[in-house]
Amino acid sequence: MFILPELPYGYDALAPTMSADTLRFHHDKHHKAYVEKTNKLAGEAGLEGRALEDVVREARRRSDAALFNNAAQAWNHAFFWTCMTPQRARPSGALAQAIDQAFGALEAFKTAFVQEGAGHFGSGWVWLVTGSDGLKVVATHDADDILVREGLFPLLVCDLWEHAYYLDYKNDRPGFLNRWFDNIANWAFAERQLAAANGQGQGFRYPSEAEPEGRRSPDIGESRPTA
Template identity: 60%
Template sequence: MFVLPPLPYAYDALAPILGEPTLRTHHDKHHARYVEVTNTLLTEAGAKPRSLEQVIRDAAAKGERKLFNNAAQAWNHAFFWECMTPTFVAPSGGLAQAIEKSFGGMDGLKAKFVDEGFNHFASGWAWLVAEKGELSVISTHDADTALTRDGVTPILVCDVWENAYYLDYKNDRKAFLEQWWAKLINWRFAEAQFAAADGQGEAYRYPEAAKAAA
């Protein structure tokens, strides 16, 4: 079955933007629980899925809401960890060109992304996605994920559930989004996702158990 992938950096690596207590609670408690429940539901059903991505798509198609919610949240969180890095480097290459084309530059994208995440009502996720070579910013509610949208490749995501930022920012979601945008985005990961959307390489996949445990 599926395992909880480790963070791609130390628990304190994103401080002071996101502190160690936030990452330990968010990853070791919230994310771990989604993985645990997903595995329990699959075991009870006698399922032997090929990938978490397939579990999510099948659950969405069949209306299996509990399985979808937990599997999608497991995937969203794993993707979210990859979208952050303690070593910030600005975007370049094809992604930078696409940002210029779609938003008029980084300032335009930041304004759109922060506004989308800040004004998203209640819990959810703010996404930068690619579709047919074009970039757009969307948000999804609760466990919903850009992964299930036909022809769409997720490029970046920011978690706007309160547990993602409350210990560090209380209820100031906008401050969290602005700091996250300015200092934590893993643009190298985003560039790889954008290239995959154009058929160059493979997009992110939830790690297999053996790989994640290594």
């Protein structure tokens, strides 16, 4: 049975970039509903007891749209919470070097990230990923995620669904993305993900009931990119 992970910070910790009202509504209502529906549908599909990453991939393999949409959204949101922090910082170390190599500079990366997210039509997610070609920015529609993209490994994501920003920014998605990138993006987490993609340490995995989420980032397993 999948759990609703606790946020790794207080509801008001990301304000004013993301308000406590948005976090309560987003986490306690939207994410909770995805988890509850996933538990029901995974049980009906005979996948109870499997890791959520496995459920997402198996739902896609079976073309089970209802299970995929709910399971992938449950996973995406747990990853998203970990991609944010109240500790404002800048990319450093190997991540900063990889950004410079792929984009030329941090500002060029920010421009690519914000433009990709702002220009994405409808709901979805904007990701920083790594693979055999290095870092790149990609967007996915609706519940789609990087778990089912062979050869790609997720480093960071921002939610493009309206419930992620509408209470705070109305229809100003570019404003949300700019402030999110500058103020609350968790670059330390992205750097750990990059290390995991390169075989150093463990990457993010959806928490089990025995291992509550909050301040950990276990392994994502077979979504590690191949050379």
